[in-house]
Amino acid sequence: MINLTVNGVQHALDIDPSTPLLYALRNDLQLHGAKFGCGLGQCGACTVIVDGEAVFSCLVPVSSIGKRPVRTIESLGTIEHPGPLQKAFINHQAAQCGYCIAGMIMRAQALLDRNPRPTERELLEHMEPNLCRCGTHTRILAAIREVAHLPAGDATAPTPQRTASQGGAQ
Amino acid sequence: MTRKSRLLAGGGVVVVAALAVAFLLMWKPAIAPVDPPAPASFDAQTRLAGARVVALGDCIVCHTAKGGKPFAGGLPLATPFGTIYATNITPDLETGIGNWSLEAFMRALRHGVARDGHLLYPAFPYIHFTRMSDGDISAAYAYLMTREPVNAVAPANELIFPLNFRPLLAFWNVLFLHPGVQQPDASKDADWNRGKLLVDGLGHCASCHSPLNLIGGEKSGHAFDGGVVDGWEAPALNALGAAPRPWTQDQLVAYLRSGRASEHGAAAGPMLPVTRDLATVPEEDVQAIATYVLSIQKAQPVAANVSTAAQGGSSPEAQRGATLFAASCAQCHGPAAPMQSIGERPTLAFSTAVNAATPRNAIQMMLSGNGWHGEDSENYMPAFSQIYDDQQIADLAAYIRATYSQRGPWQDVETTAVRLRKENNAR
Numbered sequence: 008m009i010n011l012t013v014n015g016v017q018h019a020l021d022i023d024p025s026t027p028l029l030y031a032l033r034n035d036l037q038l039h040g041a042k043f044g045c046g047l048g049q050c051g052a053c054t055v056i057v058d059g060e061a062v063f064s065c066l067v068p069v070s071s072i073g074k075r076p077v078r079t080i081e082s083l084g085t086i087e088h089p090g091p092l093q094k095a096f097i098n099h100q101a102a103q104c105g106y107c108i109a110g111m112i113m114r115a116q117a118l119l120d121r122n123p124r125p126t127e128r129e130l131l132e133h134m135e136p137n138l139c140r141c142g143t144h145t146r147i148l149a150a151i152r153e154v155a156h157l158p159a160g161d162a163t164a165p166t167p168q169r170t171a172s173q174g175g176a177q
Numbered sequence: 178m179t180r181k182s183r184l185l186a187g188g189g190v191v192v193v194a195a196l197a198v199a200f201l202l203m204w205k206p207a208i209a210p211v212d213p214p215a216p217a218s219f220d221a222q223t224r225l226a227g228a229r230v231v232a233l234g235d236c237i238v239c240h241t242a243k244g245g246k247p248f249a250g251g252l253p254l255a256t257p258f259g260t261i262y263a264t265n266i267t268p269d270l271e272t273g274i275g276n277w278s279l280e281a282f283m284r285a286l287r288h289g290v291a292r293d294g295h296l297l298y299p300a301f302p303y304i305h306f307t308r309m310s311d312g313d314i315s316a317a318y319a320y321l322m323t324r325e326p327v328n329a330v331a332p333a334n335e336l337i338f339p340l341n342f343r344p345l346l347a348f349w350n351v352l353f354l355h356p357g358v359q360q361p362d363a364s365k366d367a368d369w370n371r372g373k374l375l376v377d378g379l380g381h382c383a384s385c386h387s388p389l390n391l392i393g394g395e396k397s398g399h400a401f402d403g404g405v406v407d408g409w410e411a412p413a414l415n416a417l418g419a420a421p422r423p424w425t426q427d428q429l430v431a432y433l434r435s436g437r438a439s440e441h442g443a444a445a446g447p448m449l450p451v452t453r454d455l456a457t458v459p460e461e462d463v464q465a466i467a468t469y470v471l472s473i474q475k476a477q478p479v480a481a482n483v484s485t486a487a488q489g490g491s492s493p494e495a496q497r498g499a500t501l502f503a504a505s506c507a508q509c510h511g512p513a514a515p516m517q518s519i520g521e522r523p524t525l526a527f528s529t530a531v532n533a534a535t536p537r538n539a540i541q542m543m544l545s546g547n548g549w550h551g552e553d554s555e556n557y558m559p560a561f562s563q564i565y566d567d568q569q570i571a572d573l574a575a576y577i578r579a580t581y582s583q584r585g586p587w588q589d590v591e592t593t594a595v596r597l598r599k600e601n602n603a604r
Binding site for chain 1: 500
């Protein structure tokens with residue numbers, strides 16, 4: 008039996024000890040926020056937080072987690088009550104196709120949990136492992152900057168327009 | 178004069194003479210500062226030649242801090258004697274080498290003396306650069322003096338007493354510095370001679386790939402026997418035939434220019450930036466390096482640690498490691514992984530790190546991985562230091578060694594993992 012503590016809830020799963028954490032989250036616990044991207048630790052779509060660290064859940068076997076608590080995007084808020092990062096991502100319209108977003112938010116959350124006021128350089132270095140194929144990195148970073156109390160950054164970066172149609176063509 | 182006073186006088190003369198010699202050794206005059214030469218005073222051809230020299234010398238690797246401006250210094254180098262910070266070699270007047278004449282620059286490279294006369298620490302490989310030709314030094318000067326000046330002061334060195342007293346370096350230099358341009362060996366061809374000049378001089382390969390003695394000099398008679406730098410093993414360069422598949426000239430050239438060799442593995446740690454530099458120089462230079470390196474091979478004794486006994490991953494460590502490997506490593510390193518079938522990456526069975534005498538580089542690779550470097554993501558591997566504890570790293574090492582190498586098990590793997598992780602965190 009594999010014991011996992013995910014978002015504060017304990018689970019006992021009868022699965023192969025070499026199962027990647029991502030598969031356990033998605034297939035056994037029905038937590039579909041974290042995505043399978045490359046399966047090689049190259050894209051970050053599967054990022055979750057294990058004991059305070061952002062990790063690629065596609066590369067971590069469930070048997071290696073032990074007592075370390077796992078947090079996924081489902082712990083940050085709900086559709087009705089999104090958490091601060093989720094709210095900022097919506098305000099900045101940071102998602103294009105959305106596939107990378109759960110991983111992006113969890114990596115950012117790991118940084119802000121440890122250091123609520125990172126510098127711009129710390130932010131960029133920390134976010135480097137996660138990729139967005141649609142190329143919305145500038146909006147993703149703008150959203151994180153808002154929560155991290157950082158200046159808006161590049162003046163040419165899109166500014167949030169709450170009145171614009173949500174998710175519409177821009 | 179009594180006998181006693183004569184003895185005293187004689188002794189006095191010896192002491193005074195010794196002091197005079199010591200003073201002459203330790204004291205170097207300043208070379209007058211100059212106005213920074215105008216960039217236009219160097220012709221384009223010389224600057225271009227200088228770019229090649231500076232790349233072959235890997236100057237930028239040590240003289241650039243993480244995230245810092247090129248050549249502006251500040252990179253810490255951990256030595257057994259404390260931490261030394263690389264200096265600013267941009268042409269900044271106040272903090273760089275802006276007021277150094279060519280004469281001062283040449284003396285620094287040939288003798289390890291700064292423009293103002295203070296002795297430089299041998300972390301700066303002047304004992305190798307002294308072999309360079311006047312032309313190469315002048316070209317490097319032209320290139321560096323036409324870089325963007327950066328005003329940046331390197332942090333103060335943190336060295337133990339008495340090594341923080343620079344004049345003592347004069348005695349170190351008596352032992353280890355043998356100044357002089359390399360004289361070509363007429364019995365060898367031009368390619369070999371060029372290679373020797375690049376390996377022994379400009380490229381200063383022996384600085385990392387040789388064991389150091391107690392006072393930080395390269396051990397006499399052990400050049401290229403392999404060393405340790407920044408926590409990584411710099412493998413022996415004179416035992417390339419001992420690899421599971423002996424290195425060939427083509428593989429060496431490919432490795433040095435791309436950071437990857439079929440049948441051996443990928444450059445990592447401090448070697449990775451060296452290969453990025455060598456990717457920018459003409460191929461003939463790298464061919465020459467490979468020619469010379471292949472000519473210095475020592476006859477190999479039959480490797481003692483090759484085990485003919487059946488390996489197999491039956492130990493409890495290796496069994497635990499197999500589970501971790503299946504989830505974390507097999508996607509790329511497993512037999513059917515696309516990285517090997519499509520990407521033509523070598524199997525771990527040929528890996529230099531997996532077949533090494535110690536688990537050092539295998540552990541370092543698992544802990545640190547090979548990070549992104551802008552668009553250059555060729556040899557990327559994620560770091561596992563945050564995912565695995567020391568025992569899990571040791572389990573993985575035991576499994577990989579037992580499964581992929583014909584050589585006997587490594588010793589003290591977990592204690593090595595503990596130590597390397599601690600050292601990496603302190604760096």
